[in-house]
Amino acid sequence: MIPYSRQSVNEADVKAVAKVLRSPFLTQGPAIASFEKALAKKVGAKFCVALNSGTAALHAAYAAAGIGAGDEAIVPALTFVATANAALYLGARPVFADVDPKTGLMNPKDAEQKITSKTKAIVPVDYAGRPVDLAAFRALAKKHKLVFIEDGAQSLGASYRGKPVGAQADMTMFSFHPVKSITTAEGGAIVTDNEAYYQTMLAFRTHGITNNRALMKEKNKPSWYSEMQMLGYNYRISDIHAALGESQLKRLDSFVAKRRARAQKYEALLKNVSGIISPPSDSEVAKSAWHLYTVRLGPEIADRRDEVFVALREKGIGVQVHHIPAYLHPYYASLGYGAGLCPITEQFVASEISLPLYPDLAASDQAFVVKTLKCILNTL
Numbered sequence: 001m002i003p004y005s006r007q008s009v010n011e012a013d014v015k016a017v018a019k020v021l022r023s024p025f026l027t028q029g030p031a032i033a034s035f036e037k038a039l040a041k042k043v044g045a046k047f048c049v050a051l052n053s054g055t056a057a058l059h060a061a062y063a064a065a066g067i068g069a070g071d072e073a074i075v076p077a078l079t080f081v082a083t084a085n086a087a088l089y090l091g092a093r094p095v096f097a098d099v100d101p102k103t104g105l106m107n108p109k110d111a112e113q114k115i116t117s118k119t120k121a122i123v124p125v126d127y128a129g130r131p132v133d134l135a136a137f138r139a140l141a142k143k144h145k146l147v148f149i150e151d152g153a154q155s156l157g158a159s160y161r162g163k164p165v166g167a168q169a170d171m172t173m174f175s176f177h178p179v180k181s182i183t184t185a186e187g188g189a190i191v192t193d194n195e196a197y198y199q200t201m202l203a204f205r206t207h208g209i210t211n212n213r214a215l216m217k218e219k220n221k222p223s224w225y226s227e228m229q230m231l232g233y234n235y236r237i238s239d240i241h242a243a244l245g246e247s248q249l250k251r252l253d254s255f256v257a258k259r260r261a262r263a264q265k266y267e268a269l270l271k272n273v274s275g276i277i278s279p280p281s282d283s284e285v286a287k288s289a290w291h292l293y294t295v296r297l298g299p300e301i302a303d304r305r306d307e308v309f310v311a312l313r314e315k316g317i318g319v320q321v322h323h324i325p326a327y328l329h330p331y332y333a334s335l336g337y338g339a340g341l342c343p344i345t346e347q348f349v350a351s352e353i354s355l356p357l358y359p360d361l362a363a364s365d366q367a368f369v370v371k372t373l374k375c376i377l378n379t380l
């Protein structure tokens with residue numbers, strides 16, 4: 001099976017991990033701060049906190065934003081469930097906004113209509129690796145005094161108006177799951193320029209405990225003293241994972257360049273294939289990290305998506321659908337959400353297929369994907 005995505009791990013990565021395994025610290029050692037510093041520098045942010053998953057990172061960011069019981073966070077309907085779930089963890093309610101029918105990115109106008117007196121944060125997602133309209137969301141957050149958290153799980157390595165994604169929202173989250181831009185196996189991070197958010201997330205990651213003398217409530221305590229100031233979690237990343245992340249980060253630009261080249265190849269190969277709508281290409285403003293290559297079937301055949309999907313899988317092509325809107329899952333139904341909330345998202349997802357895309361995707365495999373897809377469409 002040609003997977004829809006997979007990691008690229010080389011000997012340098014293996015060596016970086018082995019070095020930690022032979023060192024005194026497997027966790028809570030120097031590799032974590034080293035990775036955080038490298039990532040902050042790469043995206044042009046002041047601070048970075050690495051955690052043991054992107055989901056933990058979202059939880060930490062929402063907590064730092066002060067989201068609590070009774071609050072609302074606006075999230076796009078077209079995302080992985082974690083973006084919405086992180087609000088539920090804190091007793092808040094995710095409110096779903098609809099997306100742009102071409103890009104699949106949260107529509108700032110629909111998001112604005114969903115703002116209420118309870119809204120605390122707005123959390124657009126860089127779907128498929130393409131940055132959202134960061135300027136529009138920044139303006140919206142400012143106007144309504146909301147915290148702007150960017151779910152950049154899919155977009156590390158993307159840029160907006162010539163600057164890397166990462167220092168343009170109040171906080172930006174990245175995921176290092178093996179299908180994302182770089183991997184730590186499991187892992188995630190938040191980057192921010194805000195020191196107060198940074199300190200809160202550092203403590204949140206480790207039970208709410210701080211060792212920082214300057215931040216302690218109790219003064220003049222002996223040096224063994226540490227202080228639990230809030231309810232936190234064990235969301236620490238290990239030094240093993242962090243070392244893998246720092247080694248991978250060195251190849252981020254080349255990973256994204258390879259993804260982009262393969263996306264451009266798909267675009268050229270699929271240009272005149274009737275019934276296939278390719279995702280928008282990069283623009284001057286927004287350059288995607290090309291996490292996914294998301295084609296949609298045109299309106300004349302959209303209702304046959306599942307047939308096309310199954311036929312591709314039968315030929316050994318590991319296509320996927322991104323994403324089932326969170327509110328259509330049974331758990332969300334039990335909370336009172338239901339179909340019809342975001343009709344454009346529902347239509348988008350119903351016609352969507354993610355084709356295999358990753359840095360080491362072979363040219364012959366890519367040609368096979370396109371040839372097979374054309375064949376299947378011809379027999380519909």
Ligand SMILES: *Cc1c(COP(=O)(O)O)cnc(C)c1O
Nearest residue numbers: 053054055080082153175176177
């Ligand atoms: C992958 C992903 C997450 C969750 O990240 P994990 O590291 O798997 O916990 C959250 N949001 C989006 C949009 C994602 O793609």
